[in-house]
Amino acid sequence: MTNDLCIGVIGATGALGSEVLALLAESSLHVKQLVPIGTERSLGQEIEFRDLLAPVETDSVSLRGLDLVFLCAPEAASMKFAQEALRAEVACIDVSGALCESPDVELRVAVFGVPAASEPSPLLVAPPGACLPLALVLRPLEEAAGLRRVTGTVLEGASSGGRQGIESLYRETVALFNQEEPPDPTVFPRPVAFDCGPIAGDPDAEGPTDRETRTMDALRRLLLGDAGVALTHVQVPTFIGFGASVALETERLLDPTLAEAVLGKAAGVERWDDPIDGLTLRAAAGREEVLVGRVRQDPSCQNGLLLWITADVLRVAAANAVRLAVGRFGQHH
Ligand SMILES: NC(=O)c1ccc[n+]([C@@H]2O[C@H](COP(=O)([O-])OP(=O)(O)OC[C@H]3O[C@@H](n4cnc5c(N)ncnc54)[C@H](OP(=O)(O)O)[C@@H]3O)[C@@H](O)[C@H]2O)c1
Known part of the structure; x- marks a missing residue:
């Protein structure tokens, strides 16, 4: 089983998304494709990630085929991408706060325990910033x-x-x-x-x-x-x-x-x-x-x-999100 991942970062050009990218680059995860997503404002920008250079995409890009997306855009946009990712059967880590108030989801703090890879939940929700x-x-x-x-x-x-x-x-x-x-x-x-x-x-x-x-x-x-x-x-x-x-x-x-x-x-x-x-x-x-x-x-x-x-x-939230990803995808996917 390979562990080369295709990862999307929604809000990649923002304060939180940039920190997630920086820590993802330092992590042990093997990333073969990075899809950074922002708004039209950032079209034309390229994100340097390890030895990859990835052009910023907008909401017109399809999430299908990705293994994981980090949700780091403002809440309304993150919610929309979460729905799209779940429809496309792509796992999500919500760092934006969009889903943290839902009583049905467990708030995940990686150092308190990462859900096992065998646990099927495609959605991991981090607690809100503060x-x-x-x-x-x-x-x-x-x-x-x-x-x-x-x-x-x-x-x-x-x-x-x-x-x-x-x-x-x-x-x-x-x-x-x-x-x-x-x-x-x-x-x-x-x-x-x-x-x-x-x-x-x-x-x-x-x-x-x-x-x-x-x-x-x-x-x-x-x-x-x-x-x-x-x-x-x-x-x-x-x-x-x-x-x-x-x-x-x-x-x-x-x-x-x-x-x-x-x-x-x-x-x-x-x-x-x-x-x-x-x-x-x-x-x-x-x-x-x-x-x-x-x-x-x-x-x-x-x-x-x-x-x-x-x-x-920002750094603490990004570190938690990346640890959750490593815990879930570090061995197999
Ligand atoms: N700031 C914190 O301390 C902190 C901590 C934890 C969680 N959060 C949460 O994380 C989220 C992002 O916060 P931030 O501080 O990173 O905000 P930010 O610096 O304003 O960045 C927002 C990012 O989202 C992108 N974006 C905005 N609307 C979008 C859309 N419709 N579709 C796709 N991408 C879109 C922006 O792209 P462009 O650059 O192209 O406009 C940018 O990359 C918020 O929900 C916030 O509450 C923030």
């Missing part, structure tokens, strides 16, 4: 001592709005430096340069925003018990990066030293104890691991811990 780094840190702690509740503030840089989010922060910043009126926000609902605010989505009058709901629901699904979860998402004016200040209460006592030992062994996590170089959003840029530090006792409750987490969400 949920994954939190799950990678919290689940090992939960396994060690049980979790009663998790509360925290999640900081999201402009990369959460994709390539256009990064460009939008850049244009705003340049305008403000030049003492010009910043352009009207298009990607985010309000200006983001030199400011912080709750991430709007469609907040209902009193409740969480849709973004917060999505992260909390996905996190609850990935945790093993029934811990209460409450998170606030805040937009911060960094170009890339994710940070989270998290307070958690465990069922059994887990002192900071033991928690650090657990995190030191957790897959996909790197404990950060350098006292000089700060644990910043920038420190996580380009890393596949989630960084965690400042593990300390929470004096406000029994069995409480406080943590600071940073991650390059």
Whole structure:
């Protein structure tokens, strides 16, 4: 049986798709054909992938004959491609978030276990961006001592709005430096340069925003018990990066030293104890691991811990997707 794969990447020219391609190129998978897919905007571009040079295609290309597609385009487009791929009997890994709210699908985190190649599901759905780094840190702690509740503030840089989010922060910043009126926000609902605010989505009058709901629901699904979860998402004016200040209460006592030992062994996590170089959003840029530090006792409750987490969400999401692909297709297909 051969394991030379034909792989499509939907959204190959975007922030997430580029990371998936970069990590796919470094992976052990044998790829004999790459089909990068974007919009008409990218027609004429060619993607360099190992020794292949693949022209960008659009939605007019057929997925038939491919072994696997990564869905990395905005959700509506990813959903359409998912349907087409399933009709064409092509396996899919959804990294876009398009399918993550469906209660029928299991959210897949490769380091928690990759479905066996014999498991027939053609669709693997990754958790949404901000949920994954939190799950990678919290689940090992939960396994060690049980979790009663998790509360925290999640900081999201402009990369959460994709390539256009990064460009939008850049244009705003340049305008403000030049003492010009910043352009009207298009990607985010309000200006983001030199400011912080709750991430709007469609907040209902009193409740969480849709973004917060999505992260909390996905996190609850990935945790093993029934811990209460409450998170606030805040937009911060960094170009890339994710940070989270998290307070958690465990069922059994887990002192900071033991928690650090657990995190030191957790897959996909790197404990950060350098006292000089700060644990910043920038420190996580380009890393596949989630960084965690400042593990300390929470004096406000029994069995409480406080943590600071940073991650390059795009890189972490891409690494998870590629690990899922390696787990599924690494041996045979
Ligand atoms: N940014 C994050 O931190 C992050 C993390 C995890 C998941 N996600 C999710 O991943 C998805 C993509 O995010 P991103 O940040 O990579 O966005 P992005 O930088 O704006 O990239 C979007 C990509 O999708 C392509 N695309 C757009 N519409 C398409 C269509 N109708 N058909 C085919 N391709 C289409 C674009 O092609 P062109 O370049 O040709 O326009 C581009 O390659 C979103 O659903 C996002 O929520 C994002």
